[in-house]
Amino acid sequence: MSTRIDDRLLLLHPDDDCVVARVPIRAGDTVLLAGEPVRLGADLGVGHKLATRPLAAGDPVRKCGAVVGRTTTDVAIGEHLHLHNLRSDYLPAHLVGGGSVSDGGPGAPLRERPPVPPTSTSSNFAPERPEPQPLGVATRAPQLPELRGYRRADGRRGIRNYLLVVYTVECAHHVTRRIADAFEPDGPGGVQVVGFPGCYPSEYAQRVLGALCTHPNVGGALLVSLGCESFDSTALAAAVEESGRWLGQLVIQEEGGTSATIARGRELVADGLTVIADVEQVPMTTGDLVVGTICGGSDGTSLLTANPGVGRAFDRLVADGASCIFEETGELIGCEEHLRTRAVDPILGDELAARVTKAACYYEQLGHASIAPGNLAGGLTTIEEKSVGAYAKSGSSPISGVIEPGERPPGPGLYLLDVVPDGPARFGYPNINDTTEVVELIACGSHVILFTTGRGSVVGSVISPVVKVCANPETYQKMSEDMDVNAGRVLLGEASLDDVGLEIYKLVARTAAGQPTRSEALGHQEFQLGYKVFRSLEPSCLA
Secondary structure, eight states: OOOOOOOTTTSSTTSSSSEESSSOOOTTTTEEEETTTEEOSSSSSOOOOSSSOOOOOOEEEEETEEEEEEEEEEEEEOOEETTEEEEOOOOOOOOOOOOHHOOOOTTTTOOOOOOOOOOOOOOSSSOOOOOOOOOSSSSSOOOOEEEEEETTTTTTSSEEEEEEEESGGGGHHHHHHHTTTOOOBBTTTEEEEOEEEEEOSSSSHHHHHHHHHTOOOOEEEOOOOOOOOSOOHHHHHHHHHHOOOEEEEHHHHHHSSSSHHHHHHHHHHHHHHHHTTTEEEEEEOOOOOEEEEEESSOOOTTTTTTHHHHHHHHHHHTTTEEEEEEEEEGGGOOOOOHHHBBBHHHHHHHHHHHHHHHHHHHHHTTTOOOOOOHHHHHTOHHHHHHHHHHHHOOSSSSSEEEOOOOOOSSSSSSEEEEESSSSSSTOOOOOOOHHHHHHHHHHHTTTTEEEEEESSOOOSSSSSOOOEEOOOOHHHHGGGGSSSSSGGGGTTTTTOHHHHHHHHHHHHHHHHTTTTOOOHHHOOOOOOOOOOOOOSOOOGGOO
């Protein structure tokens, strides 16, 4: 039987049960599947799936060689595979507008997961790793700019030189913002606002804010407190001072209220900017960088273009000696065994699998997975399918360890950042928040963030520049002002994944050399920090 496939469709793996639309296809058009013409009964959007063979109810559906769900009805060749006939083996999809668009319903049986081995007691888990494997492609791109970084007392080098104005409780947010608003960003430096909105004590917030205030892209910090909050401003001030950075402190209740604190704060910031302007710049290389990646507003094209493009860039950066971080254990559900096989040793492999299983448990308590209506509209149907795309951002290098928010990679290599809280779901926090996760990547020392998107996103961040890699050519056409890389050219036949990977790699170097990203040029400084709890994993959460 012929295996010929219409050139408007992509077969991603020879074992797949579906193909993906490379371009929009109209209802009534005839496409070629397995050498036979099939007429479409409905419009098919970019990134959406068609069955390549007849499937019975309950059959597994493979995409990229991985099972991404099971059919709920009999499916004919050429039939659209989506919410109406495909469900997750793990978790139902989101509820939309009070009505279920789930892939099997809340009562659908979950996949029986294998027993989870004991986890480590150290979250900064990084066994000794072997020498990096050669990539088979040139890992040094030509014509990279010369990099010079801001020398910090701890030996790290920053690619930006910001002064942070930090509120330690929401009550001080307005005063903090008014202090910062008097100062315009100036090139790779300037003033940015971060803070913690809560009153309840939080070890997580203490660790993350401490990491942000001592980030290599930060030259100093002004801490603004109300005066009666639970947050330990004294410990944060000590961490900033110990790091050798400029430090200022204000307590609103002691300064005399809003206006007096704003006036004094602006005086202190002006002094601080003068001090950090004199920080020495020294040579650095791509091997000195920490680079994080996240996906947001994903669709069916994310797996095809932007995510594997970032994966190829990561492979080059790891080969250069950089530290690279991929995150979101809640969007690696279904990829446990893939992660396990890439770990530098079996103990780490068990740890990686345990972290993902913990995430599946967490989302099961919430009643839905990390998949939203926009993802569904873009052609993604199940959390497993979304996970296959998210996993592609990690590239192919060995995984050296797993870290948690606020912890730095202990050495060069590739690391998984576990952002899903430990224990039962608390604080009503569903852990689906790109802005928070970008901040967590930055708190792990990321100089640059690679943000892939298919549906589109406009967010940037404080402290570290965000590079937007757009997966969908239609989205890029609509939102080119916000996008740095058009990975959708792959779908149009205008570039290969290796081309996109090299473009991203070079752009990381140019960004590190001071070139502003689109989000920086547009003034985006999104920031959000909430409550989370991290501790040794509880057996009950991994059952």
